[in-house]
Amino acid sequence: MLDHRDIQHPDLGEVRVYLVRRSASNEPTGCVAAVTGRGRALASVDVDVYEDSLHFAEPATDATKNTFVIYNPGRYDGVLVLVPNTDGFEDIGWNDPAEHYSGGRFAYYGARLAGPANDGRYTIIHSSNSCNPTCAQGATAQVTLRWNGHDYLPTE
Template sequence: MLDHRDIKHPNLGAVRVFLIRRTDSSTPNGCIAAVTGSGRALEAIGVDIDVNIGENALRFADPASDTTKNTFVIYNPGRYDGVLVLVPEKGGFEDIAWESPDDHYRGGRLAYYDARLVGPGGDGRYAIVKSNNNCDPSCAEGATSNVTLHWNGHEYLPTA
């Protein structure tokens, strides 16, 4: 186990969230597991991490949760960090919806690769700054741009 945090889930009450690095040859080699105060295990979330980075490959944001009640985990499958957001729902957390189940470099609906957290701001909320490289003429020479994403109550979107 790398770390754990106790959070207040709006529907389930006290929940302990664990960050785990698997020591066998399992893929994905990282895991986010959670248990309610009554001992019920929630569905685990697998995440690829670069085990050569050590504890920084999978860690909680500080603070781990913001006023949205979302919980933030920083992951690094190699090269760049990503931000994974645990969004509470009635029975646990919303599906991360990885774009590709075996390629966590691509991110997902609630996982943003090549991204960083900003905040929490004056409103008590984190924003996510997502980097994009146009890879033109190559990824090494491509232009990088950043977009800041804000929580709208359902997802993280750029502000208009």
């Protein structure tokens, strides 16, 4: 186990979130797992990580009640957002940990957190490369994503 945090889930009460590194294969895999205070295991999330590059943001939870985990599969950091729902957490939005490069609904590869700001909320700074004419020569753009109560969307 790499780390754990006790968070206050709006529907389930106290939940302990674990960050675990598994190395059963040649590819290092991390896991984000959670258990309620009554011992019920919630759905886990597997993600490729480089060495021990899986950790909680500080603070782990912001004013939105979302919990933030930073991962790095070997090149750039990514941000996983655990968004509470009545059964645990929303689906991150990928079916295979190899999708960490393309991200998911609540998984942002090539991203970093900013904040929390005065409102107690993090924003996500997401970078993308045009790869035109090549990725080494492509233009890099950044977009700031803010929580609207359902999703992280670009600010205008």
